[in-house]
Amino acid sequence: MNELLRRLLPLLATAVLAGGCSMTRQLKDGELLHYETQLELNTPLEGKAARRLESELSVIPRPEPLPKRQKWRVSLYNRLTRKPQKEKGFRHWLQTKVARPPVLYQADRIERSRLALLKRLYDEGFFHAEVAYDTLSRGRKVWVRYEIGTGQPYRLRQIEGPEDSLPLAQRLEVSQENSFLQPGQAYSQSDLAAERQRLADLANDLGYFKVRKNHFYFFVDTALGSNEADLYWRLNVGDDSTILQTYYHRNDWIYADHRLDRPADAESLDTVAFGPRYFLQSRQIVRPGLLNRVFREEAQLRYSRQRQEALLSRLQDLGIYRFINLQVQTGQDGEDAWLDRRFLLTPGFMQDVLAEFQSHTRSGSYLGLGASLTYAHKNAFRGAERFDLSLSGGVETQLNNPGELINTVDLSA
Incomplete structure (x- = not known):
């Protein structure tokens, strides 16, 4: 440790005392050091809302130079890179873990950061926001200052769905009381994304298997004045009419002992049928009747995403399957x-054995030895029953007692 400090302290002291001049010493011709980024925020927001917005915006500009109290790490990097470095050793560790290379000024990245700041403000409902930047150069150092004016944020006045007569659109319109978008709340792009996902999930629960969140879109009318906006959501399925169909379950194929290195070939497996469900196994890992109880859905039941996720959760709760993969095939009869x-269920390890040994001493020259054995089976009777067995034992002797070798014996199960 003393040797480490002896080598480390001179380098750190030199880096700190050298100051800013050493930060630009290794720059090539035409290169400038991006020394600091500043944000000047002009917003009507106050208190926590203003501080939250400023905090969110401050992490967007790139590149991000080190704060003032850590500038010495750049000086240290320049000092260490004067000489060729080995790929290991203390100096290599210091250069890669402690020191930091200088951040170069790049005008194109500053412009991209300006656009990123503007987009973030638009996403938060600041539709009249403006972002500009200015640079100040001193020697080979550059300070970048972003001037941000947010204007007033927009709020939602009303939210309207499609005016067409599509059954799906009408059923989704009824669910607006649970929407992430409500009149009076601030406009937020994240709320729009959450609403698109909510609409897609609801459509899936209603049997519309092929509906996805990208089938929903919004447009905003900001021509009302008073910083209010009307929001309209629409459903776009293109030319694929099957997206607007409700799907019903036909057959389920459950491969109860699927292996990843073996194709799911129904012809080579034993098959047990329960109505529209077919349970296939090359060897009986679990009783088909148990799995049939896990599949509570009735035949010809309409598809539901929520119900399917509950089914997958019940299969996982059996505790005997390591992987559960689901494949879906769609079709149409008239x-x-x-x-x-097709449910591809890959069993995990069913049995577990653990052995432990221990020794102890206590006053009076007593010496003890003990051992325990634990056995667990996750599927003991092929019904996902868990069987646990524990055995333990120990002996104790007194070393200075030549009369009896063993004083105490303890066995338990």
């Missing part, structure tokens, strides 16, 4: 749309 599912 006007009826159906889907078949």
Whole structure:
């Protein structure tokens, strides 16, 4: 430790005392050091709201130079790189873990940062925001200052859905009381994204298997004045009419002992059928009746994302499967749309054995030895029953007692 400090302290002291001049010493011709980034925020927000916005904006500009109290790390980097470095050793550790290379000024990155700041403000409803930047050069150092004017944030006046007669649109319109978008709240792009996902999830729960969040879009009318906006959501499915169909379960194929290195070939497996469900195993890992109880859905039931996720959760709760993969195939018989599912269930390790040994001493020259054995089986009777067995034992003797070798014996199960 003393040797480490002896080598480290001179380098750190030199880096700190050298100051700013050593930060630019290793720059090439035409290169400038991005020394500091400043944000000047002009917003009608006050208190916590203003501080939160400033904190969110401060992490956007790139590149990000080190704060003033850490500038010495750049000086240290320049000092260490004067000589060729080995790929290991103390100096290499110091250069890669403690020191930091200088951040170069790049005008194109400053412009991209300005656009990123502007986009973030638009996403938060500041539709009249303006972002400009200015630079100050002293020698080979550059200070960058962003001047940000937010204007008043917009709030939602009303939210309206489609005016068409699509059954899906009408059913989704009824659910607006649970929407992430409500009149009077501030406009936020994150709320719009959450609402798109909510609409897609709700459509899936109503049987519309192919509906995804990218089928929903919004447009905003800000021509009202008074910093209010009307929001309209629409459903766009293109030319694919199957997206607007409700799907019903037809058949389920459950491969109860699927292996990742073996294809799911139904012809080579034993099959047990319970109505539209087919349980396939090369060897009986679990009783088909148990799995059939896990699949509570009835035949011809309409697809539901929420119900399917609950089914996958119940399969996981059995505790015997390491991987659960689901494959879905869709089709159509006339006007009826159906889907078949294949559940590929890969068992994990069923048994676990743990052995422990210990020794102890106590006053009076007593010496003890003990051992324990624990056995666990996650599927003892092929019904996902857990069986646990623990055995332990120990002996104790007194070393200075030649009469009896063993004084105490303890066995437990």
